[in-house]
Amino acid sequence: MDRATENELLEELAGLREARSFYLDDAVTTSPVARYTCPERFARERQALFRTLPAVAAHSSELAGPDAFLTRDLAGLPLLLTRDGDGAVHAFLNVCRHRGSRLVDEDSGCRRRFACPYHAWTYDNRGALKGIPHGAAGFPGVDREALGLKRLGCREAYGWIWIAPDGADAPDIDDFLDGLAADFAWLDAGSLKIVHDDTEERAANWKILYEGGLESYHFRIAHKDTIGPFFQDNLSSYRMFGRHIRSILPRARLDAEMALPEENRSLRRATNLVYSIFPSSQLLVQEDHIVWIQSLPLAPDRTRVRLATLAPADTDTGDPETARHWRKNHGITLRTLSEDFAIGESIQSGLLSGANEALHFGRFEGALDRFDRTVEAELAAEN
Ligand code: FES
Ligand SMILES: [Fe+2]
Incomplete structure (x- = not known):
């Protein structure tokens, strides 16, 4: 990503913040609960998405x-x-x-x-x-x-x-990334290594867990005891790149970053970026490291999630201070994401209760609808 794009994305969010507005899609949308519970649909998703796409x-x-x-x-x-x-x-x-x-x-x-x-x-x-x-x-x-x-x-x-x-x-990866190749070059993940990783199984449909990474509406509430205070309330933007989504979630330090001259601003310092690489990987990009979240479907209501923290490859994990730093960092990620996943499980447990025929996505949750429409398009293409 070039500096002009970094700056444009920062300006967009700073503008919304100043106007006390949000990144809004046109309409409220819904997602039928059967999308998260039906075994026959689950089998089709697994075939059309996880057994077909790179x-x-x-x-x-x-x-x-x-x-x-x-x-x-x-x-x-x-x-x-x-x-x-x-x-x-x-x-x-x-x-x-x-x-x-x-x-x-x-x-x-x-x-x-x-x-x-x-x-x-x-x-x-x-x-x-x-x-x-x-x-x-x-x-x-x-x-x-x-x-x-x-x-x-x-x-x-x-x-x-x-x-x-x-x-x-x-697979032709540049083709698959559909406009995100320059971002992937910029992320330079080849200069990183996995310093910690954990795998867990969660009692929720894979899409519910994935959707939790596509909005910031819940940050100040569900993450009030962890990362919530470090982020702007309900402020994030997103762009589609074919099937994939790049979300930008500004940190509390957005204002301080905007006070810097343009050439000194850094998108990675002022925000978290989330690259949702359809269908199974989300890369949570922070200033000096990346967290890779991989959600693999096991059953309609069961998903295996792997969380890996990638730090610079020259990280000396033999040094106790450095080792403690990355252990702590990974621990915060685990804690925050288990807040998300526990809510994902609570959603799943209520889906068959009859309370909702559909879930509701607000105008600032537009990325969820785009993601869900991408799933539908892949299923339709498979038929
Ligand atoms: S040697 Fe592999 S199944 Fe017999
Ligand atoms: Fe979350």
Whole structure:
């Protein structure tokens, strides 16, 4: 992002604040509660969004060196990500081609070869089938080349590892980011590393958790004991980039920032940015670090959420003072987001009560409606 854009976004919010106004869409909208409860819709969403669109599978620092590997479950898709000896990243289904056992059980490590725990069919980290015990007697004539690990399209870009869950070719990330490529270059996530990460399961539909990151209406209320006092009341703006949303949430220090000469103002110092990368990742961007929130649907009313704090790669976590700083930072993030997720669970628990046929989105909650319409458009395109 260039300085002119940073300044334009700051001016827009400062103007709204001065006018005691809000970033308003045209109309109040609604979202039927069945969107969050219906099992049949859930299955369609999982297929059309999570099994079809490119997804961030990992941060580059999680596959740090040659022969590193990690395993993930991405909305029911078992993944094995590897970095080969030449530094190239590969994505495979973590499933043996013999009789389908999970190939690798560990979360991560460093290895060139993987032997299946069932009968020890062995694959290298480029996916080739290298060994079949008693193969000459038991599998004469079997086409070993065709029985390499099932490969998914995969690309490393802007510090992230992206996959094509539908088995298509390596995704074109600039195309997928739909106008956000310059922002991703500006974020420079490749210069960061994950210093803390936590995964939890929450009893709420994935969209409810995602929607909680798209408005600031609740900040002063739901986050009154944590981050609320550091933000402007109900003030935020957003822009759509294709399916994705960039939200800007000004901090209390917006006024102090606007008092600086234009060339000294910093959007990252004066605001939090949230990049909602459809459908599963939200990047909460702060002055010197990024929090990656990944919501993966397990059931209509169940979502696995991973929260990772990314700090500058030269962060010396061996230094007690530095380690304490990032631990504290991650702790505040966990506390704040568990306020959001607890409310998400409370919403989910009331959906089937009959109190609401639909949820209501105010004019300053316009990003929620845009997000929901994006979901609908993807489902319609799938049909
Ligand atoms: S299932 Fe993997 S070797 Fe048999
Ligand atoms: Fe929140």
